[in-house]
Amino acid sequence: TKFWNFQFFYTLYLSIFSVAVLYPRCGNFYLDLCVCIWTALIIGDDIRQAYIMNKLTANTSLTFRVVEISFKMFFLTIYVSHRLMTSIESAFALFRPYDEKVVLSLGLLHAYYTLFSKFLPISPTLGPLIYRIKIMILLDFVNWIRLSILVMISFGVILQAILYPDLSMDHKVFLDLAYRAFFMIFKISMDEMSVDQSCAQYLRSNANNTDEPGVCYASEYTQEVCRVTGVWSYIFFISYFILLKLILNTLLFAIFASSSSRLASDTDTIWKYQRYGLVMDFANRTPFPPPLNFFYYCYWMCNWLGKVLQYRPFTRGHKLKFKELFVSSVESQFQGKSLADDDYTYLKLLATQVYDEHHNKMSAETMATNQYDRILANSMEMEFQRRGLRQLKGKQAEMERALRQTSVNLEYFKHFIAKKTGLDLGGVRAKKLVHVFSRQSPYPNTTVQRYPVPDKYVSWDVMWVDYDPIAYTKRKHEFGVSIQDLADEDILALQMLKLETPSIQLPVYEWNRPSTNAAGISIDRQSWEMSDNQNIIYKLENGIPINPFGRTGLRGKGSLLRWGPNHYVMLVITRLNDNELEVLVENLNVLTGVSLPVRFILGEMTYIGLEALFRTEDSEHKNWSESEKMMDWFRGFNEQNEDNNDTNNANNAHSFKCERLMKGYFDDPLNTDQAWKEMELWHIHYTTASNPFNHHIRDGLEWREVSEGFFSLLSNSQSNVIQKIVDKLNVNIR
Incomplete structure (x- = not known):
């Protein structure tokens, strides 16, 4: 309350003082008298406050207070002598009326600035x-x-x-x-x-600027005030x-x-210190602000006179001593009584500061050692925890891989059971899955394990942040000598090498369209898959195609020759021999078993590879440039058989079937994320075993009975083809 009273009356003082300074001419007597009396009471309050704070040994500058009080007394003297006593002719007047205005303005400026140091620091925002x-x-x-x-x-x-x-x-x-x-x-x-045009008439005529003998001029003008x-x-x-x-x-x-x-x-420390200084300052001020402190001084004077009248130096038993007449009220309030805890606040602050400085000085020597020991202990603990976290992370990764692989295996068994039994397990038929064999591990003829891909993450449209498969690409020299030159370069390896050697040039391939290479060989990198009667356009990622049918768990092009689509043609030739279904297969080495006749399409001639497989020395072979010529070649053997059996023409009319089962994406274990097989699949079926075609089978080709054990000799994708043909022909196998 005391603080706000002081601030209110000081603001009122500034308002009256400002009006007195603004008053025209030599001022108003009553305003000047009011300001002088108020200023005198403020000076008296400042003198008392300086004395008290000095006696209390407060952390204040006594020199600054003395200079400030001296300035105020000088100001008050000038104010009284030159404004209030203007009617008295004084020979000792130091200032003119205008100079008096200047002195009053300086005093007013000081009074306003005092507001900054006495009242505004109480605010937590304005103080700092x-x-x-x-x-x-x-x-x-x-x-x-x-x-x-x-x-x-x-x-x-x-x-x-x-x-x-x-x-x-x-x-x-x-x-x-x-x-x-x-x-x-x-x-x-x-x-x-700028050039002063009015000085043009004062140009000197002499080039040396010496119009007067014995006098040298630096300017080119005769007038001194003209600028050069x-x-x-x-x-x-x-x-x-x-x-x-x-x-x-x-x-x-x-x-x-x-x-x-x-x-x-x-900021916070500075504000608290300033606030504490203000509290100490106002706690020792008079109960009333100027000009009301006049009544306090009257009360103090009466109290002092009372003490003087009670003083009896020659009377026995008199308790009042002479020095007590001059003891201030602030000192007297602490004599003969114990102080409260709040009275020791400032001393506690100083004691805390001294203790902190002493403690910091004593602990400076051991602080570095203690910190080093703590840092070393913390680092050892962190290393132990880091090692444990690495082990836990490794075990967690192993468990996640095992769970993913188990999930994929269970899904594969689900597809296998659904295919065998014809049951719809979990919506297998509702949603066509083309990636079944393309996700099997390990990769054929290698130990490379695919990244397990569940059914729900096959599509590229499903976001999978953790998908990070390894890359595998068969090196060119591992292919057969006849096809090494046809294999594409390992683009992924070249991209990694280009980061270290920027001068390396990456190969450029014509994606999504047919082209002809430098050797004159036609290369068709267009997909056979159709959408709205048009070939689909597969996407590229970092300049490499991505499998349009989804993830396979392996990057690179694997054992395939080309990036993107690899076109193949396959023949499935079957016959019935004593009501047992037989299929013509190509014998491979002992490790890989047998395979259906399938060839990679190198150029524009789709069937040229299969034509070479069936060409014999004693056969009138035709050029299989088109599918019709291939069909005519196989149909010709059936017609020869009909000529030899005229009596059974009715039965032989349906003894030959030839049809194309598919042309498009082929689910195969060799497929990867960047390379895949596309197959043109033909099925040729003879209903009798005594066909003249049997005499034109070359070495390496033979008929095999389709049985349960026969499926294990084929790859999973070819076994799936045979199973579909068996279901289509509706024959029983052993």
Whole structure:
């Protein structure tokens, strides 16, 4: 309450003081009298407060208080002698009426600034801000002025000498010099850089500027006040602007920003310290603010007179001593009584600071050792935990891989059972799955394990962040000699090598369209899969095709020859022999068993590879340039058989069937994410075993009975083809 009372009455004092300063002419007597009395009471309160705070050994500057009180007393003396006593003719008047206004303005300015130091620091926002302003003005700005004063003085002299070289030396020269140097901080005036047209008539006729014998003039004008402009004046002006505006002004803002950021962390501490100082200050002030403290002083005077009247120096038993007459009320309130805890707050703060300094000094020697021991212990603990986390992470990864592989295996068994039994297990028929064999591990003829891919993550449309399969591409020299040159380069390996050697050139392939290479071989990289009666356009990722039917768990092109679609043609030739189904197979080596007749399509001739497989020396072979010619060749053997059995023409009419089962994507274990098989599949069926075709089978081809054991000799994808043909022909197998 005392703080707000003081602030209210001080604000009222500033308002009356401001009106008194603004009052025209020599002021108003009553306003001036009010301000003088109020100022005198404020001075009396400041003297009492300085004495009390000094007696209490508070952390305040007594010198600053003495200087401040002296200024106020000087101000009050001038105010009284020159404003209130204007009717008295005094020979000791120091100031003119205008000078009195200046002194009053200085006093008013000091009174307003006092508001910053006495009342505003109580605010948690304005208190630290005022402290920052104080540091910026008293420290940063002063240092900046010390640095800039040399630049301002030097260029002020130079510009004065260059612009007015013949101007007479008097006080005006120095005033212009100071004005030009100092006020350039705040504004840029280019008027002195322009040529004064009115001085053109004062140009000297002599080129050497020596019109008078024995006198040398530096200016080209006869008038001293005419400016001399030219290149050098521009050079010096620009240099001065660069140093002052661009460098020194920027440096001043940088210094202010540095001080502000340095004090930002101590804002709360500064505010608490200032708040405590204000509490201590106002706790020892009079109960009433000026001008009401006049009544307090009257009460104090009466109390003191009472003590004087009670003083009996020659009376026995008198308890009042002479020195007690001059004991202040603040000192007397602490005599003969114990202090409360709140009275020791300031001493506690000082004791805490002393203890902290002593503790920091004593612990500085052992702090480094203790910190090192703690850091070492923490690092050992962190390393132990890191090792345990790595082990847990490895076990977790193993469990995740095992779970994924188990899930994939269960899904494969589900597909197998659904295919064998014809049951719809979990919506297998509702959604067509084309990637069954393409996800099996290990990759054929290798130990490479695919990344397990469940059914729900097969499609590329399903986001799978953890999908990170390994890459496998069969090297060119591992292919047969006849097809090594037909194999594509390992683009993934070349891309990794290009990161280290940027000069490496990557091969360029014509994706999604047929093309012809440098050797004149036609290469069709267009997919056979159709959508809306058009070939689909497969997407590219980092310049490499991606499997349009989804993930396979393996990157690279595997054992396939080309990136993207690899076109094959397959023949499934079957016959019935004593009601047992037989199929024509091609014998491979002992390890891989047998295979259906299938060939890779190298160029435009789709069936040329299969034609070479069935060509014999004693056969009239035809060029299989088209599918019709291939069908005619196999149909010809059936017609020969019909000619030899005229009596059974009715039965032989349906003894031959030839049809194309599919042309498009082929689910095969060799497929990868960037390379896949596309198959043109033909089925040729003879209903009798005594067909003349049997005499034209070359070595390496033979008939095999389709039985349960026969499926294990084929690859999974070819076994699936045979199973579909068996279901289609509706024959029983053993």
